[in-house]
Amino acid sequence: MIEVVAEKRVGEARVRVRYAETDQMGVVYHSNYLIWFEVGRVELIRSMGLDYKRMEAEEGCGIAVVEVHVRYRAPARYDDELMVETRLMAARGAVIKFRYKVLRIADGALLCEGETVHVVVGKNMKKMCLPPKYAERFAAYLASHASHE
Template structure:
């Protein structure tokens, strides 16, 4: 059996416990809730970098709009499972950012879901913009390997 691939890039980890309201009639997490969890991961990634998404909006009038999502469901999460959402920067090209996610069950490290989101930095008028230098540098620094921190 092939071993799972891991990345040595820095990642942020957010943990949560599956709430009953997040499950469907089959007793598993409803598929769209993973997208909400991806957002939780994005916000935690920025927070772990010492940046606040709310400040990007407030101080710079910029937003990071989601323009694409790719999700692969691997195994179901169920009510009361504790899950970890591991988020990292996958790529940066001009105003475009790509983030990657792995959602695992904490108890056994079972991969539940993985995916990516593609974002474009926009101003309040939805025109393409560039990240402020401090944000750009912080995101680009995450593209460098950080030994010992598997994604």
């Protein structure tokens, strides 16, 4: 189950841990956090009035992950309800950077934090600039949120 909360200064997406996402020790397997980062990223983009699926279909580009940094702080377990907080940190030319925090809703514990760096690519996987509509919206988001921090 995924629930999206309207954008404030940070995008928020709720995720409930499924049994299949846990390992033999009963904790969430580490790679699932990267999937939840993607959920947060897509929902943040949606909260800005943009659509990642439409960007791929109409603009002919995607945002390829080229770098990931993750710091695991505490384990999540089956049926935990989590909040994925996502922030757009930078968007210039073909490079976009997001930051994430994954928190357990029941106690507010920080479970994981990380960053991803993306390069905008065309269908031929060659680097290209972010389409103007997206670049403008990202720039406005960054300017608006920088004034609050």
